[in-house]
Amino acid sequence: MKKILLGATALTLCAGFSTAAQAEFTLNILHINDFHSRFDPITGTDSNCDAETDAAGECFGGIARLKTIIDDTRAGYADGNSLLLSAGDNFQGSLYYTTYKSKVVSDFFNQMGFDVVATGNHEFDDGPEEFMKFIDAAEFPIIGGNFDVTRDENLRGKIKGSIVLDIGGEKVGIIGATTEDTPEIASPGPNVEFTDVIQYVRGASEALDAAGVNKIILLSHIGYTVDLEVAAALPLVDVIVGGHSHTLLSNTAEGAAGPYPTMVTNPDGIEVPVVQANQYGKYLGDIAITWDDDGVVTKAEGEPFLIDASVEANEDFTGQLAELAAPIEEAMSVVIGTASDNLEGSREVCRVEECSLGNLLADAILDRVKDQGADIAFQNGGGIRASIDAGEITVGEVITVLPFSNTLATVDISGADVIEALENGVSDVENGAGRFSQVAGLKYSYTLSKPVGERVSDVMVKGEGDAWVPIDEEATYTIVTNNYVRGGGDGFATFAEGDNPYDFGPPLEQVLAEYIAKQGGEVAPYLDGRITVLD
Numbered sequence: 001m002k003k004i005l006l007g008a009t010a011l012t013l014c015a016g017f018s019t020a021a022q023a024e025f026t027l028n029i030l031h032i033n034d035f036h037s038r039f040d041p042i043t044g045t046d047s048n049c050d051a052e053t054d055a056a057g058e059c060f061g062g063i064a065r066l067k068t069i070i071d072d073t074r075a076g077y078a079d080g081n082s083l084l085l086s087a088g089d090n091f092q093g094s095l096y097y098t099t100y101k102s103k104v105v106s107d108f109f110n111q112m113g114f115d116v117v118a119t120g121n122h123e124f125d126d127g128p129e130e131f132m133k134f135i136d137a138a139e140f141p142i143i144g145g146n147f148d149v150t151r152d153e154n155l156r157g158k159i160k161g162s163i164v165l166d167i168g169g170e171k172v173g174i175i176g177a178t179t180e181d182t183p184e185i186a187s188p189g190p191n192v193e194f195t196d197v198i199q200y201v202r203g204a205s206e207a208l209d210a211a212g213v214n215k216i217i218l219l220s221h222i223g224y225t226v227d228l229e230v231a232a233a234l235p236l237v238d239v240i241v242g243g244h245s246h247t248l249l250s251n252t253a254e255g256a257a258g259p260y261p262t263m264v265t266n267p268d269g270i271e272v273p274v275v276q277a278n279q280y281g282k283y284l285g286d287i288a289i290t291w292d293d294d295g296v297v298t299k300a301e302g303e304p305f306l307i308d309a310s311v312e313a314n315e316d317f318t319g320q321l322a323e324l325a326a327p328i329e330e331a332m333s334v335v336i337g338t339a340s341d342n343l344e345g346s347r348e349v350c351r352v353e354e355c356s357l358g359n360l361l362a363d364a365i366l367d368r369v370k371d372q373g374a375d376i377a378f379q380n381g382g383g384i385r386a387s388i389d390a391g392e393i394t395v396g397e398v399i400t401v402l403p404f405s406n407t408l409a410t411v412d413i414s415g416a417d418v419i420e421a422l423e424n425g426v427s428d429v430e431n432g433a434g435r436f437s438q439v440a441g442l443k444y445s446y447t448l449s450k451p452v453g454e455r456v457s458d459v460m461v462k463g464e465g466d467a468w469v470p471i472d473e474e475a476t477y478t479i480v481t482n483n484y485v486r487g488g489g490d491g492f493a494t495f496a497e498g499d500n501p502y503d504f505g506p507p508l509e510q511v512l513a514e515y516i517a518k519q520g521g522e523v524a525p526y527l528d529g530r531i532t533v534l535d
Helices: 002-008 051-055 063-075 095-100 102-112 127-137 197-210 224-233 315-332 356-372 395-401 415-425 508-518
Strands: 011-013 024-032 082-086 116-118 162-167 170-178 216-221 239-241 262-265 271-275 283-292 297-302 335-339 376-380 391-394 408-414 437-440 442-447 456-462 468-470 476-482 499-502 531-534
Touching: 024 063, 024 170, 024 239, 063 082, 063 102, 063 283, 063 315, 082 162, 095 102, 095 315, 095 395, 102 127, 102 315, 116 170, 116 216, 162 197, 170 197, 197 216, 197 224, 216 224, 224 239, 224 262, 224 271, 239 283, 271 283, 271 297, 315 395, 335 508, 356 376, 356 408, 356 437, 356 476, 356 508, 376 415, 391 395, 395 508, 408 415, 415 437, 415 442, 415 456, 415 476, 437 442
Parallel strands: 011 162, 024 082, 082 116, 170 216, 216 239, 239 271, 376 476, 442 531
Antiparallel strands: 024 283, 162 170, 262 271, 283 297, 335 391, 376 437, 408 476, 408 499, 442 456, 456 468
16 A cells, blocks of 8 residues: 555656745636536536527537637736646547547647646546547646556556646645546456545645645545545645536535535644536636645635636637537437427436436336346436437437447346345435436335435335336346446446346447337336435
8 A cells, every 4th residue: 555655646846946935825726527528518407509509598518618718717817827627527428529539638628728637537438548548648737646557558657646836936736536436437447456535645745745835736536525525634735626526516506515615624723625616518617726825725715607608619619629520410410209308317316316317218228128038227327428308319419318338238136136236326325426226127215314235125126917016035136237337337246246147238329219219209208206215
């Protein structure tokens, strides 16, 4: 462990530091997180925005608008002391990434002038090889410290745990940290080992402090609740700019999870500002941090900027996107059906309770293999990446909802293992974990106030004549899911250890499209009480 920590706390020192001390130093930090390759604008429900809706001024985000607001905001800083940060998960989530992989991310981010980018778990979705391509193409440092890459030939020597920048004559240290459960929710491979976040950040911040750096920012992809824990536990971290939980913090926006910044008291009694800026480039975080000469934060003020139609899109970026979109637009615009109303696929719903898009998808995969004896379908909420708005459903929308190219998979497990899998699904609801289970052929309840491992109750399955009966813990059930979950992803070890596994069915996007066609091309959102949340 000591060897890993020493490697992780390696610093990249930039030349040209000034020795002159200043009584007060203010740094303007612009930040995004969980961009997920959403280069085009999105609707209010985070689905794809068509040209007509965008022209009507009803859409948000988009890389071209993001470019405009970043350039305009940075140009307005009188002293020029600013940072542009991304807290990770820039891969995956749109047809641009599906088609062009990491190159489309590095190409645009290089032009935007990012100063530092954190490693998100989704940067490992296509293995260390694709992540390596991103690192090699990036003209900005990509950091991440609580994982050891020394045994991976692709990433060895390519990632630093911390970096020190010279900004306005001041040393500013930035530490990177990535969620510890990345091996369960992505594909870093067997040679990348993750370590405890708090232990790593403690060591990294102490190393920075010993090097004379008294202004320390944690650029994290560990989730809002873990950020709060880190802030409360460690005395040397001054600011946390986070991601992973897609949390909206705001002093004005309806539905925000907390104030911007959220202030947490550290062990020395000092208030630590924690910020995060929602998801998909819909908001640009903007926080001004002031330190005194001793490196103590004395002021933290700001508010994320909602990137709506009032922001004019950068013409150059718009043109570049049009060129990239042309080869894929024709195939992706094919209409496969119609939705009578919005199909709910947001993470805020599908990772907490029954959702209409989760029901549709779970029913689709169960229907595909029901004649092969499948009893129950599991779909991890984290595999559902967008909603589908009312109206025509296109191939592109289905792929946006299911961007991971997962395939249909089956496995045989006991009724007791089914219950264990459901417990895993509700074990981290508080943090919006993607393991939350949308199901078909199954009903269950869970009580959030109960301890982890004891939350699930009233598990029912279909019996003769489609009557609901209590699950038989001794019986064997054939489960249909996706190959990622079947292989143990998102903590579903019970599936990885089951009998007769098969991971090579058709891709989920094809299964869903064919199911919609089977329904006559018309689908309506529905909830039928298959998941009950108890007090």
